[in-house]
Amino acid sequence: MQQTSPGSLLTALRADPPLVQNITNFVAMNIAANVLLAAGASPAMVHAEEEASEFAGIARALTINIGTLSAGWMKGMHSAADAANRAGKPWVLDPVAHYATNFRRQAVDALLAHRPTIIRGNASEIIALAGGTNRGQGVDSRDPVEQAQSSARILAKAHGAVVAATGEIDFVTDGERAFVIEGGSRFMPAVTALGCSLTCLVGALAAVFPTDPLVSSVAALTIFAVAGENAARQADGPGSFAWRFLDALSALDGPTLDRQARIRAA
Numbered sequence: 491m492q493q494t495s496p497g498s499l500l501t502a503l504r505a506d507p508p509l510v511q512n513i514t515n516f517v518a519m520n521i522a523a524n525v526l527l528a529a530g531a532s533p534a535m536v537h538a539e540e541e542a543s544e545f546a547g548i549a550r551a552l553t554i555n556i557g558t559l560s561a562g563w564m565k566g567m568h569s570a571a572d573a574a575n576r577a578g579k580p581w582v583l584d585p586v587a588h589y590a591t592n593f594r595r596q597a598v599d600a601l602l603a604h605r606p607t608i609i610r611g612n613a614s615e616i617i618a619l620a621g622g623t624n625r626g627q628g629v630d631s632r633d634p635v636e637q638a639q640s641s642a643r644i645l646a647k648a649h650g651a652v653v654a655a656t657g658e659i660d661f662v663t664d665g666e667r668a669f670v671i672e673g674g675s676r677f678m679p680a681v682t683a684l685g686c687s688l689t690c691l692v693g694a695l696a697a698v699f700p701t702d703p704l705v706s707s708v709a710a711l712t713i714f715a716v717a718g719e720n721a722a723r724q725a726d727g728p729g730s731f732a733w734r735f736l737d738a739l740s741a742l743d744g745p746t747l748d749r750q751a752r753i754r755a756a
């Protein structure tokens with residue numbers, strides 16, 4: 491097992507569970523916290539403007555998601571992103587349905603000014619963020635990841651961030667290097683907030699290996715791909731898939747992850 495393989499990073503996460511602050515949405519809070527616990531991390535859903543920046547000083551990584559945005563939450567997001575940057579900690583942006591309304595578009599523009607370490611979105615969100623025409627509907631993607639790859643590369647260069655575009659396959663790039671990760675299950679987009687939960691896991695892996703957020707992002711995407719594949723084997727539909735996914739995440743170990751990983755340079 492290489493020192494930076496997904497399996498070795500999962501083992502490192504379990505050995506020293508990172509505290510991850512998530513400013514996420516009402517839909518995602520519960521499942522995302524359970525996903526982080528099943529993976530072995532310590533989640534904390536902390537968004538109030540009175541404490542968000544103080545907490546960012548304690549946590550090893552921060553994730554910000556605009557899924558159920560309101561004006562009060564924006565203040566917490568800005569102060570937490572500032573605090574994470576000042577402390578040199580990685581933070582991840584999930585621009586949920588940012589193309590849907592002016593409020594969301596403006597919020598994402600303002601958050602991008604804080605220079606996220608990693609941006610994780612579905613294919614439609616990544617295409618739209620780079621100014622392309624997308625077919626997304628609300629929070630749901632309707633574009634193939636293949637079409638988001640050039641957008642992801644453009645965004646990565648423009649914002650100095652790692653950019654992950656997810657869907658049936660996943661694509662991740664820092665603007666120079668790029669990888670495709672295969673796996674997962676058709677049930678995944680049928681369970682709400684799994685993408686939001688993945689964003690939180692991307693934060694957890696960035697905390698474990700902050701020196702190379704592309705490598706840590708590949709690990710997080712691979713963990714989801716392999717756990718999703720394993721959970722789907724016995725799932726009857728989205729309901730049983732959801733609990734089997736948590737079980738598959740918690741059962742996954744480093745060597746198994748590396749054995750099942752399907753990652754290729756792109």
Ligand SMILES: Nc1ncnc2c1ncn2[C@@H]1O[C@H](COP(=O)(O)OP(=O)(O)O)[C@@H](O)[C@H]1O
Pocket residue numbers: 611612613629630631656657658659660673674675676677678679683684685686688711714715718
């Ligand atoms: N059709 C699919 N087949 C396999 N995995 C999928 C599929 N659609 C999404 N996924 C996986 O589901 C997770 C969430 O991605 P996605 O659905 O793109 O995000 P979001 O929930 O933000 O729209 C990722 O791990 C992705 O690889």
Ligand SMILES: Cc1ncsc1CCOP(=O)(O)O
Pocket residue numbers: 515517518557558586629682683684685686687
């Ligand atoms: C349904 C919904 N509505 C606002 S946020 C949200 C959850 C979106 O989760 P995901 O982006 O992971 O599909």
Ligand SMILES: [Mg+2]
Pocket residue numbers: 586587611612629685686
């Ligand atoms: Mg999403």
